[in-house]
Amino acid sequence: MKRRRSLVLLTAGLALTASACNANPSAGSGSAAIRGGTLHILDDSPTMKEDPAKSQNFATSAIHLIVRGLTTWKTDPGKPPTVVADLATDTGEQSDGGRTWTYHLKPGLRYEDGSRITTQDIKYSVERTFAPQLSEGLAYHKTLLVGGQDYKGPLTGQDLPSIQTPDASTIVFHLNKPFGDWPWIASMPAFTGVPKSKEDVVHYQDHPLASGPYKVQSAQQGTKFVLVRNKYWDPKTDPVRTAMPDSIVIDMALNDQVINQRIIADQGIDQSSFSYVNLQAALAPKVLNNPQVKARLAISPSGLLKYLALNTHKAPLDNADVRRAIEYAVDKNAVQVAAGGPVIGGELASTLIEPGIPGYQKFDLYPAPASGDIAKAKALLAQAKFTQTTPLVLLTDNASANLAIAQAIQESLGKAGIKVTLKSEDNDSQVADSTSGKPVYDLALSSWVPDFPSAQGAIQALFGSSEIGNNGRNISQYSNPRVDAAIGAAVGQLDLSRAASQWAALDQQIMADAPIVPLYYAKNTYLRGSQVADFQLPLYPPYPNTLTVGLAGK
Structure with a gap:
């Protein structure tokens, strides 16, 4: 999907x-x-990108009915997801202080045509993602693998030496730094098997060679994909897929x-x-x-974080007290109503890490009624000697729900004496403007959910200094050397329970600087x-x- x-x-x-x-x-x-x-x-999708190199899909989506990765996610109602072995025998053996990760394949694994799944196929699958023609998928591994930043993919005739396959059932990844979340990375679609002999840059997305319980019987982009059982899939090797239907039809390009x-x-x-x-x-x-x-x-139960980013590089928002005043001034109740209310829209938020992600701890550094605390906001503005000659620009996309939320924020900030004007754009323009790193806005309405179940995706992606500009997601342009150092330590932590504690501490450390106002955890229906x-x-x-x-x- x-x-x-x-x-x-x-x-x-x-x-x-x-x-x-x-x-x-x-x-x-x-x-x-x-x-x-x-x-x-x-589904409303006009195309299905079932080529694992092009996919940004979660491990619970339909491409993973067709292809299996070295690892995958196990989800249970009411519990955070866990990473489990899929094609591999375990979630990875780390050495060299977390810079080297080794996997061994389970015995007897076969593709839909009966041929053996090998680690050479997995190496080739990962290498394909570096080819400019196949660069649409998730890219975390590209900056982690030694030599990855200069590698242009196997279509040039070159391999990536930092991925080694000493035999057909062993694969070794050499990273340029310790990275505790590598088992999650190995669950991404790219970490499946693609035999070099099956390479087809244009059409592989229509019929990837199946290692999962289903294979593609027919593919009509813009109309439907029909999946039928893969007789070579062995359920005894698969910890998550139940494969109950005999066939699955994905009807595409339908009106919502x-x-x-x-x-x-x-x-x-x-x-x-x-x-x-x-x-x-x-x-x-x-x-x-x-x-x-x-x-x-x-x-x-929860969902992505809806938030208001405060451009910390622009006056008056370069003053932390002004930002903290906004934390108190926003009427989150009005925002929640504009989003659909607590049952359908989502629960009010006060953290950077979403519920369901390891490291989430409930806290609120700016306790106030749901409608805000205007008196507290005004006191902080007075402390900051806040003056305003021009309204702050609040950037949003032009979806009706987002406009209603932006208007609720505009009204509540106005009560505290902060004038705000709205700038609405189509979604593509809003994303481009908010990620450019240029000071085209003071405030920006946005949403985020990590690409895999780690608080790294909630913290580093939105608040690391390296993510400012160049399409990075740090749209509050927040830069704190102490936070960057703590992010580096958490990324390199190999004990994921300890890493979760480090991310939780970072959540509070960053919120003390108030670079965003968490609004609510948006629900899906x-x-x-x-x-x-x-x-x-x-x-x-x-x-x-x-x-x-x-x-x-x-």
Whole structure:
């Protein structure tokens, strides 16, 4: 499945009605699945990038029904995800102080054509991601592997020496620094097997050689993908995929509202379908006022962080007291209402790390009523000798829900004596402007969810000095040498429980400088048909786990 965009609001601005207060808050629904039948996934994507080099998909999405990685994620309702061995025998043996990671393949692993999966195939798969023609996937490993920054991929006839394969079942990765989260990196789509003989830069995304429980029977970009069973998949080697349906059809390029209208109606094949788009505001009453339909609505326990970035490089926001005043002044209750309320929109936020990510600890350095503390904000502004000649520019995209949130922020800051003007753009322009590193805004409305279940993705990506400009996500342009040093220490920590504690401390350290205002943890809402079973939205990621969905018995 396609990755949801990280910098836009993913939940629709659903109106919070009286019936919504009783909406089913379950993260999953449906009875236990049985083996058999055809499951339909209804999506709005015009294309399916099933080439592992091009994919940015989470380990719970549909590409991982086709391909397996060295590691993968195990998710359980109400629990944080854990990294587990997939093709490999374990999650990695580290040496050289965390700079070298070694994996051994489980015996007997086969592709859909019966050929053996080898570590040479995995090396080639990772190397493919360096080719300019195949550069759309996640790129964490490119800066970690020794020599990666200068490598241009195997299509040039060159290999990457920092990936070694001493035999067909052993692969060794040499990193340029200790990196405790490498087992999560090894779960990315690129860390599967792609035999060099199957290279097809243009068409491999239509038919990747399957190592998972399903293979592509047919692919019509813009219409549908049909997946059928891979007889060479061995369930005894797979810790996460249940492979209950006999076939899975991914229906593509559908209208968002039409998708949900079909699932609400629950007729024919739609009884065996689920939506991969969020419920829209206009359809919320149809769902929330109908108990039978509401029972088929899954709401994620938490989700991405919606936040207001404060440009710390621009006056007056270069003054920490002014930023702290904004922390108190924002009416988070009004923001939450604009987003759809606590049941559908999300819970109020006060941290940088989202619930469900190891390292999350609940705290609030700026305690105030949900509507804000204007008196406290004004006192801090007076302490900072705040004066204003021109309004602060708040950058947002022009989605209706985001505009409503921006207007709520504008109004609440106005009560504290801070004038704000809104600048709305299409999403692509807003992302480009906010990540350019140029002072084109004072405030920016944004959202973020890490690419893998580590607080590194919540902290380093948004607050590391290296992430300012050049499309980096540090849009508050926050730079603190002590924080950078602490990030480096946490990244190199090989004990992930200790790393979680380090990230939790960084959360509080950064929030003391107030570079952003956490607004709420946005929830996602997905509908399933009445015959869909084991439909789960884990703590993280807040999307359907396609690896476990099946159909109920009649």
